[in-house]
Amino acid sequence: MTDAVGERRPAGELEASVLAALCAADQPQSAADVRAAIPQELARTTVATLLARLHEKGAVGRSPGRRGFLYFALEDSHGLTAQRMHRELDQDDDRSTVLARFVEGLSAADEAELKRLLEGGGR
Amino acid sequence: MITLLLIPLLLPWALAPLARRTTQRVRPEIALWTITCATTALAVGVVASLGVLLLPLALAFPPAAALAELIRPLTAGPRPLVLGVSALAVGALFTAAVRVAHGTASEVVRLRVVRRLVHGLPDAGGLCVLDDPRPDAFALPGGPARPDRIVVTTGMLRALGPVEREALLAHERAHLAARHHLFLCLAQFAGWCHPALTTVADHVSFAAERAADEAAARRCGDRGTAAQAVGRAALAAKSARDAAATRTLTPGAASGPVPARVRALLAPAPVRRVAPVLLAMLLVCTAAGASSLAGAVRLHQDVEVAQGEAPAD
Secondary structure: OOOOOOOOOOHHHHHHHHHHHHHHOOOOEOHHHHHHHOOOOOOHHHHHHHHHHHHHHOOEEEEEOOOOEEEEEOOOOOOHHHHHHHHHHOOOOOOOOOOEEOOOOOOHHHHHHHHHHHHHHOO | OHHHHHHHHHOHHHHHHHHHHHHHHOOHHHHHHHHHHHHHHHHHHHHHHHHHHHHHHHHOOHHHHHHOOOOOOOOOOOHHHHHHHHHHHHHHHHHHHHHHHHHHHHHHHHHHHHHHHHHOOOOEOOEEEEOOOOOOEEEEOOOOOOOOEEEEEHHHHHHOOHHHHHHHHHHHHHHHHOOHHHHHHHHHHHHHHOHHHHHHHHHHHHHHHHHHHHHHHHHHOOHHHHHHHHHHHHHHHHHHHHHHOOOOOOOOOOOOHHHHHHHHHHOOOOOOOOOHHHHHHHHHHHHHHHHHHHHHHHHHHHHHHHOOOOOOO
16 A cells, blocks of 8 residues: 555555554554554554554554553454344355345366466466 | 347356456446446346246236237247246246346344444444454445444454555445445345356455445555555454364365456556446347337237237238
8 A cells, every 4th residue: 555645545444554453463462453454544643543543442452561552353253243244145046136245155177277367477 | 029038148158258348447436337337238138038928828818818909819939939938937037036036135133233233333423343353344335313433353453554544444435435335235136136247246245345345545645555455354364264174265266356456556546537338238138128118119010919909910
């Protein structure tokens, strides 16, 4: 991402990026860690503010660290939501058309073709 | 009369190859609009023709004939043929109605469950993260009372790099901003009305994905990154599914839409707005409309003859 337009974008989009980065990490993150994990170029204080706002909303958890808070993604301890969502969405005979999934199932041939494409075009 | 009304029932088979070519040659947003409009128009033509074809059979029953003030039997062609076709139309219309009712019901139930699950999750800027190792992501359109949501699993977020995650979010935002679900709905309805339009629904879905991919590529400023995001997400989802190995999701030979999307992103951005294939689609739709209208007019004349209002020739 070459466009340094972090501040021009709606605050909601930055929050989403911060949440996505935090959830992609598998251990608690400081504001500085999150700042390094998002492509937008933001000040560390901005990231800290965004994280605090996410914490207020109940979207992330936090614990005091050595320097500032460490934030972590909330876990769905029983995985119930995930289970039910999976059951609703992954019915082979009766798939939803209205919910646009990012990627649908791949066949073995597709998999080989994709690997070839990504290696050939990998930059 | 019968032939004219049968043409709109045959034309949908011409649309599927045209739709495929359109998605390959024209800018995806334009492809999405034109294919959706064409498939909807043809579905309306199919239903209208089937509806008109019901008439001869209905008017063969004395009470209905009396209600329509027929003084002599309706003659719209060789009687066994007309009545046979009419009976088939009843069957086709009934099948379509059952498919629409069943499909709509299951879709509505599923959307309701998914909405309830998603709206129980905290969100940030419209993003809900589902704690699930299986990579998945989708756009959930809101309603009058509920806002749009992007749902992504932690498995998907972990499979992607920082810029690729942005591409994914941009892709889902594009779906929601352009209301792609409405196009998918229309295409699905059309697909329930006629078997040939079922495959067209897949092309509409592909055009919607391509349009969102292009939006994501514009947002990242790099088509290669968007291609990587789509490809890696698909590979991660595949390997998670293989690891679970509960069932085989797709048959081995058929090629799905994902490699085609990646290939299109690795190629230069599509710029064409008009192509001969669009004109061909317009022609097909016009032909369907004209022939169902002409067939209906002819049948109306036959009914007037049977009512004794117009002289039989």
